[in-house]
Amino acid sequence: MKSIVQGVRRFRTEVFAEQREYFKKLAAGQHPQALFITCSDSRVVPNIITQTAPGELFVLRNAGNIVPPPGMASGGEAATIEFAVQHLNVEHIIVCGHTQCGAMQALVNPAIADGMPTVRDWLKYAESTRRILQDNYQDYTGDALVNIAAQEHVLMQLEILQTHPVVASRLVQGKLTLHGWIFKIEAGEVFAYDEADGRFQPLAGESTEETKLETVAKV
Numbered sequence: 001m002k003s004i005v006q007g008v009r010r011f012r013t014e015v016f017a018e019q020r021e022y023f024k025k026l027a028a029g030q031h032p033q034a035l036f037i038t039c040s041d042s043r044v045v046p047n048i049i050t051q052t053a054p055g056e057l058f059v060l061r062n063a064g065n066i067v068p069p070p071g072m073a074s075g076g077e078a079a080t081i082e083f084a085v086q087h088l089n090v091e092h093i094i095v096c097g098h099t100q101c102g103a104m105q106a107l108v109n110p111a112i113a114d115g116m117p118t119v120r121d122w123l124k125y126a127e128s129t130r131r132i133l134q135d136n137y138q139d140y141t142g143d144a145l146v147n148i149a150a151q152e153h154v155l156m157q158l159e160i161l162q163t164h165p166v167v168a169s170r171l172v173q174g175k176l177t178l179h180g181w182i183f184k185i186e187a188g189e190v191f192a193y194d195e196a197d198g199r200f201q202p203l204a205g206e207s208t209e210e211t212k213l214e215t216v217a218k219v
């Protein structure tokens with residue numbers, strides 16, 4: 001905790017002191033360009049991996065970057081999406097999963113959620129992902145399966161997003177674009193879903209052999 005409080009002090013004296021005018025402008029209103037939906041995982045930090053400043057991303061985080069269907073009881077996800085699209089007029093929604101995701105690990109190995117009834121309940125919203133894995137990826141195990149889970153899960157959340165009324169409407173108007181991303185932690189690399197190609201591709205140029213994401217083409 002000490003390092004967190006020291007960080008607040010450092011932010012105040014070093015960072016904020018240099019950006020006082022920028023924050024003053026931000027106080028007048030926010031105009032983020034995107035809604036960024038990602039996992040609560042401490043290793044995935046939206047503003048760092050996208051090198052964006054305060055005010056640029058409207059962020060929704062939960063365990064497993066899950067988008068519950070509209071109308072389902074939830075922790076406020078639908079309200080956050082509605083606010084971002086309807087009120088803030090974001091033009092992009094990015095759903096960003098990641099490698100080594102604890103929620104995906106619990107999805108492929110439910111015993112991990114033993115003793116955590118709330119986590120188990122929450123993961124029911126990812127049942128479609130679990131079913132896709134069970135029926136289509138029997139040959140995969142371990143990290144490879146978890147990372148494939150992250151990819152299939154992102155694609156499924158994009159499908160569910162489109163059933164949220166305000167998202168559906170803006171898509172029809174051509175005023176909103178959806179993006180599916182995977183952040184590979186150890187490579188510091190972002191992969192974006194390429195619809196034409198049917199797979200996740202490195203967003204920032206060619207991936208080296210070591211950083212390549214095991215990716216499965218959609219049929």
Ligand SMILES: [Zn+2]
Nearest residue numbers: 039041101102
């Ligand atoms: Zn995660």
